[in-house]
Ligand SMILES: Nc1ncnc2c1ncn2[C@@H]1O[C@H](COP(=O)(O)OP(=O)(O)OP(=O)(O)O)[C@@H](O)[C@H]1O
């Protein structure tokens with residue numbers, strides 16, 4: 001049996017609605033459908049509520065809704081017999097209180113508007129990145145002139161979480177990449193009797209391209225995202241505003257340390273990745289029967305220090321890029337918990353896109369220079 | 378008014394600590410059904426901690442909390458869930474869900490715990506928001522609200538399921554005097570007409586006089602209750618200097634419109 005009942009009796013003058021029982025959430029859920037019937041019928045409404053034994057605010061909302069449905073059709077409404085204490089409850093909820101406000105209509109923009117807005121967004125974002133680059137350069141310059149101002153302990157701490165704690169994952173990925181490339185390229189090269197050149201191939205890839213790129217992507221996922229989340233949370237908690245009102249520049253105060261730590265961490269991690277990647281190709285070739293001196297001679301004959309230097313220069317640049325973008329996305333966070341998540345995503349995606357794009361430019365420059373100097377490859 | 382004279386909350390010998398540091402020691406008191414009970418005390422004396430113990434968020438190191446005669450501190454999962462249905466909480470920071478609009482925040486408990494039809498839920502949500510004067514902000518996200526509006530929305534959410542006990546941690550902080558007085562009247566109305574019990578942490582002397590049936594005052598040094606009783610009595614006959622300075626810090630211009638307990 002339901003906690004509450006509502007029955008309608010038609011009379012000549014209109015409708016009589018008998019409401020009984022416990023008008024709390026469960027009871028109201030049971031009697032709510034009666035509203036539709038009253039809305040559909042015609043005539044004045046008299047509600048007899050003498051047998052209502054309990055009525056909380058949900059019950060009051062139901063009684064008000066009865067009234068609203070009736071009077072909105074231009075009919076008269078009368079409530080009879082409600083106990084005094086419930087009537088007082090009803091007074092807490094005036095008739096207009098139960099009407100939900102109309103939802104603010106959301107304009108659905110057309111295709112052209114959307115394209116235009118997105119374009120503006122992208123342009124504004126590019127502009128922000130340039131502005132941020134400028135701020136960062138100024139802040140770095142100020143700090144370099146007075147390095148004692150830096151919190152070296154904090155930098156060391158950031159370096160530790162970015163570099164030292166990242167060793168296992170960077171090591172694992174480089175080792176696997178080295179193993180995969182060597183074991184896959186042995187076959188094709190053997191067709192030309194050149195399988196020892198696997199060492200050359202892997203070393204070149206790891207030194208010039210994959211070492212820095214893979215490490216940078218891993219650091220973007222591990223560290224850049226963490227920066228974005230941390231600074232984003234600070235932004236949401238108005239900590240950045242607090243810094244500003246204290247006259248402290250957030251870029252100077254939060255970004256510089258992270259960027260300095262990042263532009264050291266990435267080259268060092270990259271060296272580690274290069275070593276493990278090339279080491280993996282040594283393992284593959286050694287297990288294929290080649291001797292260590294022969295492999296070593298292959299490496300030193302073909303690869304030069306300039307290859308490693310090129311990779312390390314890239315890594316330095318990527319270090320600044322990944323940490324800078326992480327911080328920038330953090331600073332750009334809007335309000336709310338979801339915004340922090342969005343900032344983190346944007347940090348990783350922008351970092352990866354920028355890493356790949358700038359690597360293309362790097363490679364273009366280096367091949368042009370090599371051509372000009374008529375170096376091989 | 379309510380026939381049941383058993384205290385709705387009873388705290389026995391409660392000790393709460395963070396790590397090894399005790400914040401509250403051997404605290405005992407009772408809250409009567411339908412009354413407005415205020416917890417006073419200086420900043421950092423453990424008011425929020427006490428409230429967290431009362432709502433079962435925090436397990437006291439010793440002692441127990443009884444809600445409606447059932448031991449909340451040692452309840453099994455079912456009892457715990459049932460007791461939680463009886464309470465509504467507004468946290469000091471509001472703690473609205475940032476990804477939902479105000480009306481979705483208030484609606485969430487209704488969606489989870491009642492079988493009301495959608496139209497009914499909408500009307501109930503609208504009525505709760507009207508109670509705290511937030512109808513116009515129904516479709517805003519918490520990030521788009523002012524500090525005081527967040528508080529009011531959080532109160533509306535705490536009231537969503539018509540709980541028997543409502544805990545409010547500093548409801549009037551961040552509200553202007555007019556809104557704050559309105560809120561006081563709403564609280565009094567809910568308590569008188571619906572028999573809701575309120576446990577309120579507040580510093581507003583004006584609110585204390587208008588609202589509180591009884592209050593207790595905590596102190597960081599003694600880690601316990603240093604005074605309890607009706608606010609007017611504490612003001613007129615302070616048992617010690619701390620209470621005296623608390624109640625007399627402001628000139629006594631406030632009209633003590635104290636409710637007579639029914
Ligand atoms: N999570 C925590 N870990 C350790 N100590 C805490 C924690 N939360 C609170 N404390 C300590 O417990 C004591 C009481 O804190 P509580 O938040 O209960 O104070 P309060 O009375 O609510 O103060 P306020 O009026 O400022 O809100 C404080 O000394 C605080 O430092």
Ligand SMILES: [Mg+2]
Pocket residue numbers: 424425426469546
């Ligand atoms: Mg507190």
